[in-house]
Amino acid sequence: MSLLAARGASRIYRNGPAGRGGATALDQVSLDIAPGECVALLGRSGCGKSTLARLLAGLERPDAGEVRFAGRSLSTFGRADWRAFRCAVQLVFQDPVSAVNPRETVGQIIAEPLRHLRGLTGVAATGQIQALLRAVDLPADAMGRLPQQLSGGQLQRVCIARALAAQPQLLILDEAVSNLDLHLQIQMLDLFARLKRDRDVSYLFITHDLRLAERFCDRVLVMCDGRLVEETRVGGAFALTSPEGRALQDAILPAMPFRRARAG
């Protein structure tokens, strides 16, 4: 059974780059994400990953093909369906600054899905906001701060907390941990792994880091020029075989010997 699926989904930006058939950002992409599954999406910059993420999250419509949730095309959704879908599928954007209202405090930002999607307000909401801030390792007093008073990595974690507030079944993470330091990356991945184990949450994990993908995901998808060019299950002597996949694997730096500078 697939939770979220794309069937021949294409997206053409009329004002996009010339070449490759005009401005086709996404070219007949089909994929399935099963409940509890963790799928990595890799590919070089501009290949269409974020576009696919927006389509799968229902924020943009495909120009051809369709996106299906629990077997139903999003194009048939009514108001109540959209509400259920927004609860079930959450997207954490690549750029946290443009993903929040600069005039809202962290508390207000996280309160929004609690109120609109889960009907929580007042003390119940405040308790949840505090728990969510703890989960993403932000101090409780972050609640009263504005986005501009936070670092990029702190704001990214506010966005993760906001996505988790909906208690989604599927989280689409568009480079959501890329600009966090290694310690925080591991902490967020532990949090995601716990949600996966306890609540069967699925993930579409967009990253440039093949090693992260290998560690966290069940399956790796590789895109090139708007198309899916490879799908490989992770495990054992796992190797990517498409030219694009091989390039990703070759791009992993060998461990560098660390030399301590000598005094004097």
Ligand SMILES: Nc1ncnc2c1ncn2[C@@H]1O[C@H](COP(=O)(O)OP(=O)(O)OP(=O)(O)O)[C@@H](O)[C@H]1O
């Ligand atoms: N709103 C838009 N209008 C016009 N063109 C767009 C728009 N959004 C994306 N594109 C184009 O579509 C293509 C795919 O962009 P997309 O952001 O999906 O790539 P990406 O794989 O996420 O890249 P990155 O790894 O740099 O985030 C690019 O050529 C981009 O210029």
Ligand code: NI
């Ligand atoms: Ni992107």
